[in-house]
Amino acid sequence: MSPTGWAWACLLCPLVGTILIGLTWRLLPSRIHGILGTVAIFAAFVCAVGAFIGLEDRNEDRRQLVSVAWNYANTVGIDAKLAILVDPLSVFMMLVVSGVSALIHLYSVGYMASDRGYTRFFAYLNFFVFSMLLLVEAGNFFFLIVGWAFVGAASYLLISFWFRRTTATQAGIKAFVINVVGDVGLVLGTFFVFRGVGTLDFLAAFSQVGDAFSKNDPSLVAGCLLLLVGAFAKSAQVPLHTWLPDAMEGPTPVSALIHAATMVTAGVYLIARMHPLFEQAPTAASVGAILGCVTLLVAATIALVVTDLKRVIAYSTMSQIGYMVMGVSSFAYAGGLFHLMTHAFFKALLFMAAGSVIAAMANVQNLDRMSGFRKAMPFTFACMLVGGLALSGIPPFAGFWSKDEVLALLIDRGGGFVVLAVLGYVGALMTAIYTFRMIFRAFYNEPNEEARELMETGHVHHAEPVNPMTGELEDTDVGFPGPEHHIAEQTGSMRLAMGALAVLATVGGLLQIPDVSSALHDFLAPTFADSSYYDDLEPSESLSWAGLAVGMLLGLLGIFIAYRLWVADRERPARIRQQLAPAYRFFVHKWYFDEAIDFLVVRPFAWFGRFARNTFERVVVNGAIVGGAAGAVRAGSAAVRAVQTGYVRYYAALLLLGLAALGLYFLISAS
Amino acid sequence: MSVEWYLVVSAIVFSIGMSGVIVRRNPLVILLCLELMLNAGNLALVAFARMHGNQDGQIFALIVMVVAACEVAIGLGLIVALYRRRLPIDVDELRELQG
Numbered sequence: 001m002s003p004t005g006w007a008w009a010c011l012l013c014p015l016v017g018t019i020l021i022g023l024t025w026r027l028l029p030s031r032i033h034g035i036l037g038t039v040a041i042f043a044a045f046v047c048a049v050g051a052f053i054g055l056e057d058r059n060e061d062r063r064q065l066v067s068v069a070w071n072y073a074n075t076v077g078i079d080a081k082l083a084i085l086v087d088p089l090s091v092f093m094m095l096v097v098s099g100v101s102a103l104i105h106l107y108s109v110g111y112m113a114s115d116r117g118y119t120r121f122f123a124y125l126n127f128f129v130f131s132m133l134l135l136v137e138a139g140n141f142f143f144l145i146v147g148w149a150f151v152g153a154a155s156y157l158l159i160s161f162w163f164r165r166t167t168a169t170q171a172g173i174k175a176f177v178i179n180v181v182g183d184v185g186l187v188l189g190t191f192f193v194f195r196g197v198g199t200l201d202f203l204a205a206f207s208q209v210g211d212a213f214s215k216n217d218p219s220l221v222a223g224c225l226l227l228l229v230g231a232f233a234k235s236a237q238v239p240l241h242t243w244l245p246d247a248m249e250g251p252t253p254v255s256a257l258i259h260a261a262t263m264v265t266a267g268v269y270l271i272a273r274m275h276p277l278f279e280q281a282p283t284a285a286s287v288g289a290i291l292g293c294v295t296l297l298v299a300a301t302i303a304l305v306v307t308d309l310k311r312v313i314a315y316s317t318m319s320q321i322g323y324m325v326m327g328v329s330s331f332a333y334a335g336g337l338f339h340l341m342t343h344a345f346f347k348a349l350l351f352m353a354a355g356s357v358i359a360a361m362a363n364v365q366n367l368d369r370m371s372g373f374r375k376a377m378p379f380t381f382a383c384m385l386v387g388g389l390a391l392s393g394i395p396p397f398a399g400f401w402s403k404d405e406v407l408a409l410l411i412d413r414g415g416g417f418v419v420l421a422v423l424g425y426v427g428a429l430m431t432a433i434y435t436f437r438m439i440f441r442a443f444y445n446e447p448n449e450e451a452r453e454l455m456e457t458g459h460v461h462h463a464e465p466v467n468p469m470t471g472e473l474e475d476t477d478v479g480f481p482g483p484e485h486h487i488a489e490q491t492g493s494m495r496l497a498m499g500a501l502a503v504l505a506t507v508g509g510l511l512q513i514p515d516v517s518s519a520l521h522d523f524l525a526p527t528f529a530d531s532s533y534y535d536d537l538e539p540s541e542s543l544s545w546a547g548l549a550v551g552m553l554l555g556l557l558g559i560f561i562a563y564r565l566w567v568a569d570r571e572r573p574a575r576i577r578q579q580l581a582p583a584y585r586f587f588v589h590k591w592y593f594d595e596a597i598d599f600l601v602v603r604p605f606a607w608f609g610r611f612a613r614n615t616f617e618r619v620v621v622n623g624a625i626v627g628g629a630a631g632a633v634r635a636g637s638a639a640v641r642a643v644q645t646g647y648v649r650y651y652a653a654l655l656l657l658g659l660a661a662l663g664l665y666f667l668i669s670a671s
Numbered sequence: 672m673s674v675e676w677y678l679v680v681s682a683i684v685f686s687i688g689m690s691g692v693i694v695r696r697n698p699l700v701i702l703l704c705l706e707l708m709l710n711a712g713n714l715a716l717v718a719f720a721r722m723h724g725n726q727d728g729q730i731f732a733l734i735v736m737v738v739a740a741c742e743v744a745i746g747l748g749l750i751v752a753l754y755r756r757r758l759p760i761d762v763d764e765l766r767e768l769q770g
Contacts, residue, residue, distance in 0.1 A: 647762070648766075656689060
């Protein structure tokens with residue numbers, strides 16, 4: 001089968017999965033649906049591997065394949081086709097998305113086992129994977145936008161999966177609204193590009209962009225900035241990031257799949273895919289790089305003070321995506337995409353481990369309540385440690401190689417990008433501190449009540465289910481988390497998934513080692529053949545290794561600081577909090593982004609809505625337009641009604657008068 | 672005799688019929704007055720036919736007579752129906768269709 005055939009099969013597997021689960025939810029027991037969904041995604045992964053092998057067999061210069069299933073519309077100027085583009089970049093994304101998704105499905109089989117919405121969960125999850133694959137395989141803007149919107153919808157469905165939790169439904173709405181802002185940005189950006197190049201097809205558009213636009217053409221810059229709005233909303237970058245921490249209301253596998261490994265990296269993919277446009281509009285690309293850098297610092301500072309286990313990882317995700325956005329916007333594509341891949345491994349792993357801890361805590365997510373789980377859950381601890389070391393950039397784990405490659409490429413570009421790289425190293429230090437703050441607080445020190453119980457009796461205490469955000473008591477019926485909590489130590493499928501990811505997070509970085517291997521760089525080269533930076537940006541050996549050494553030292557320093565603060569001298573954090581009270585307050589309130597957006601956007605809109613309802617609707621619409629039309633008709637009909645007396649003789653007289661008038665008129669006009 | 676005389680007679684007859692339709696309240700009389708108006712028209716048509724020296728106007732007059740016969744049949748039928756249902760024979764009393 002050709003690579004495009006495999007790619008179509010890869011796209012179909014999750015679609016068939018979601019339809020089958022949707023149609024047979026009454027007929028089959030729910031366990032089977034879990035297996036069905038997982039098998040579908042594994043099949044998709046196999047197909048992606050097939051596409052990969054098929055692509056590797058072809059010549060370097062013939063690795064960009066387009067396959068059109070059918071034309072929707074091929075009229076003047078518009079070529080809307082159901083077309084997929086199979087090239088190294090999309091195959092790379094297919095492999096990452098389907099591979100990580102398959103493992104997360106496997107994890108969900110155990111994690112969601114006692115949830116009453118088990119079947120629905122797998123139908124949504126399969127739908128999400130289908131949408132994400134559609135997004136990365138799309139061969140034109142048209143299908144990119146379709147996939148983009150599908151992914152947003154799937155994210156909404158999964159965030160508000162526990163739909164009886166008000167907090168979850170609100171978080172879902174927030175995510176959806178911000179994602180729609182991004183969709184609008186993407187569509188408008190597409191219009192700008194389309195107006196210049198006159199085609200929606202990726203390859204055709206990219207080949208014409210040099211002729212259609214001059215360097216830094218204002219309309220192309222505007223289009224690229226609008227594409228960035230789309231990318232930033234999806235990838236939770238400042239200032240469209242506020243939905244991601246709230247999205248942690250969804251079940252933990254969802255956080256691992258959508259809000260760490262796959263969906264939120266769609267923005268990075270978009271920028272990498274649109275690289276010919278961004279290289280023609282370097283101003284827009286620089287804006288992207290700067291905002292990525294701002295995001296990575298903002299998110300890292302917030303992650304230092306957040307006490308919710310999953311939200312720490314969520315802010316960490318934002319911060320790491322900041323690195324990727326900064327990388328691909330600075331034209332360090334291989335570095336950014338390499339970090340995307342390793343991040344998918346270790347962040348999914350961290351979320352899975354966090355899910356296991358949360359299960360052991362009976363849905364409590366507060367770090368203040370956790371301690372000493374190391375002995376109670378050695379497997380979870382080992383996975384968390386591997387993920388944490390990879391995130392902090394400690395060799396030989398995956399994050400070490402990828403993050404430092406991004407930063408080395410930035411330094412190599414010189415100029416202002418060096419500043420960004422230095423700030424990236426500052427972020428790396430904070431990354432290590434907040435990661436190990438989380439690990440030390442949850443796993444070290446004296447075991448708490450739950451950890452002791454787990455050690456002594458071997459099973460978790462199922463406390464009364466409460467909403468971790470509001471503390472309200474909850475049902476365990478459908479639309480709420482299930483009554484049982486499944487922790488990784490005791491569930492085979494969860495152990496399997498986490499084990500596989502832990503291995504990947506350990507060895508995934510070996511794909512790209514300066515001067516030893518550049519497998520990913522070489523594999524992606526055909527996609528970026530038209531880039532003027534791809535091969536020129538080549539940090540020297542000494543620069544790369546110096547960067548790696550600095551990264552490692554900062555990581556170790558961060559771990560050491562975290563150890564001093566949260567294990568050795570545990571009174572210290574409170575003292576520091578008091579000394580730096582204003583900064584602490586600022587970070588705890590998440591830099592007041594929610595308040596600022598509330599003040600700048602939500603309230604004016606709400607005021608405008610109230611004005612429209614109370615004033616405009618009542619006075620103009622109801623009073624003037626509707627009331628005026630009704631009044632005119634009523635007055636007119638009253639006048640006409642007065643003529644209708646019912647006297648036949650009166651009608652006859654009127655008729656004759658009219659005829660006489662008509663006759664007179666003709667007589668006068670004839671003379 | 673010039674055509675004006677015929678037209679004057681026609682106009683006089685038409686006016687008599689018209690004032691009868693407007694003034695009288697008995698449907699039978701109104702029907703008669705309508706016939707007067709139709710026949711005034713017929714007279715004018717025949718007079719013009721003579722003036723032009725062809726038969727078109729006379730054919731029209733014949734058709735008007737046919738229509739008038741039909742009208743009388745319906746009108747009388749209505750009046751008989753009014754009698755049968757013991758309704759007042761007065762057009763001013765029959766004004767349910769007022770607006």
